[in-house]
Amino acid sequence: MNVTITLTVNGQKSTVTTDPERPLLDVLREDLGLTGTKYGCGEGLCGACTVLVDGELTLSCVTPVGEVGDKAITTIEGLAAGDSLHPVQEAFLAEDAVQCGYCTPGMIMTAAALLKENPHPTDKEILNSLNGNLCRCCGYPKILRAVRRAAGKESEVKIS
Ligand code: FES
Ligand code: FES
Incomplete structure (x- = not known):
């Protein structure tokens, strides 16, 4: 059953209506258009989908979006500080x-x-x-x- 979830991604709040069991990776890429985070294995084995959740390394392909709650998500798109690359x-x-x-x-x-x-x-x-x-x-x-x-x-x- 779909639920409405508010995510904080790269400092911006976004609301999605989706299955809470859906991988965070899919929501980032397909719903929010943040395609910098990559799909590699989909099984937590390659690291291509790595993002930070409250500063902790997180494999977004095996993280249900419903488990993220109001934690701060940082993707590669949010790593730079304005025009200054990390x-x-x-x-x-x-x-x-x-x-x-x-x-x-x-x-x-x-x-x-x-x-x-x-x-x-x-x-x-x-x-x-x-x-x-x-x-x-x-x-x-x-x-x-x-x-x-x-x-x-x-x-x-x-x-x-
Ligand atoms: S896509 Fe390989 S660990 Fe997530
Ligand atoms: S997978 Fe091609 S540069 Fe690493």
Whole structure:
């Protein structure tokens, strides 16, 4: 049965009438037109659909929209501050850390959450945090360099 739900997405309130069991991802993309968040596996296994809910990393493909309540949702569209890109977005551009770009929003959201909690992560901490985000283009070295750049470290990443 459909219900009316008010969501706060990127600082704006939106009301949708929908099945509360529907994935948050579908509501973001199909009802609110926020297509920056991607559908990858639909099973919580790839990280493409990652958003922040009250600052917590959330896989929107396995999160029923009815469970979000009045928590603040941030998608990739809401990460920049006006015309100023988030430092992680800047770093991905600077390091050319995008091939097809499909994984990029999820990677950036995950990295942004990491740096907010831990502004100076070690390589191991970066790798651990990105462990749930898959890149089908295998662009991991550049992605790691981008996160290190955003953290203010040198761009050299050793991968063993
Ligand atoms: S689409 Fe959500 S984890 Fe893959
Ligand atoms: S850049 Fe293509 S999936 Fe990561």
